Amino acid sequence: MEAGIANGGAFETVPAGKRAVIKHVSVYATGNGTEKADYFITSTIEDDSTFREVPIVTKIGALGVLGSHPFRAFAAPGTQFGGVIRRLDTSGRIVATIVITGYYIPVP
Numbered sequence: 001m002e003a004g005i006a007n008g009g010a011f012e013t014v015p016a017g018k019r020a021v022i023k024h025v026s027v028y029a030t031g032n033g034t035e036k037a038d039y040f041i042t043s044t045i046e047d048d049s050t051f052r053e054v055p056i057v058t059k060i061g062a063l064g065v066l067g068s069h070p071f072r073a074f075a076a077p078g079t080q081f082g083g084v085i086r087r088l089d090t091s092g093r094i095v096a097t098i099v100i101t102g103y104y105i106p107v108p
Contacts, residue, residue, distance in 0.1 A: 001085060001094045003033065008044070009098075011082035018104040020075035026068035026089070026099045027083070029042075033092025035063040035067050037085050042069070046083060056098070077107055086094035 001008045014020045020043070021082025038057040039091045058067035075081035 001011075001033070001096075003093055004090050006087050006090050007084070009012075009082050009084035011080040013080050014075045014077050014105065016077050017106060018077055019107045020102060021079055022071050022073040022075070022100055022102040022106055024066060024069070024101045025056050025068070025071045027035060027058060027096060027106065028066055029058075029066035029085070029094055029096035031093040031095050033087065033089070033094045034096075035060055036089040036092070037087045038083055039065070039096070039098065040082070040086070041073060041098070042084050043073045043075040043081035045074060045076060056083075071096065071100075077104060 039058055042051050042053050054073055056067045078093045
């Protein structure tokens with residue numbers, strides 16, 4: 001994210017007839033704006049109106065912001081989930097990679 005941008009992320013859409021089960025999340029961020037941002041995943045439980053934001057626990061390291069831990073979240077069929085960065089201060093640049101692992105299960 002370039003300086004001046006307050007919010008950003010990338011999302012995946014859950015295929016029809018499936019539910020996403022999110023099991024682990026990690027983030028690695030560098031740049032001079034990393035310490036003044038929140039990192040989390042967003043998912044939907046039942047429909048597009050029921051978004052949930054779950055923080056990713058991070059720590060400031062020598063090379064940037066790091067976080068990696070087990071997770072338990074879900075996303076309903078046809079809805080979206082993904083990693084999000086929300087800045088508390090829009091100065092500085094952030095380069096981040098958020099990795100979400102899990103699987104899809106069929107829903108009746």
